[in-house]
Every structure is written in structure tokens, then in C-alpha cells.
Amino acid sequence: MANFGWNLAAKLKIDGQTVANIVQGRRYDRRIPAERHVLTVSVVPNILLSQPTSITLKVRLGGT
Secondary structure, three states, X not given: OOXXXXXXXXXXXXXXXXXXXXXXXXXXXXXXXXXXXXXEEEEEOOOOOOOOEEEEEEOOOOXX
């Protein structure tokens, strides 16, 4: 589990759409369609102007 510190959140985008701001002790737990997706995470508030991090994820039908 990542430790982001206090008063920070991880902004999660899926395919360019913001889906959640995840704070300490929380998680994103939703179904997404079986296909290729780009997940992007950035810190909020972004006072250090850090760049977001992205990964391509291929979701398969029936997978977890």
C-alpha cells in the first residue's frame, strides 16, 4: 500500500476521465469494461508540480 502522507490524495483517471481522489486508507473498487485502458495517477494538491504517472492496462473478461 502506498503511503502518500497526510492532506494528500491520489487522483485516479481512467482513459482521461477523473474517477476518484483516493485518500489514505481508501481504495478505488469499481468494475471497468474488458478492454485496453490507460490509468493515470497524480498527487493532489500538486504543490510541487509533479508529473502524473500512467500505465496501460488490458482488462480481460472475467478477470480480477
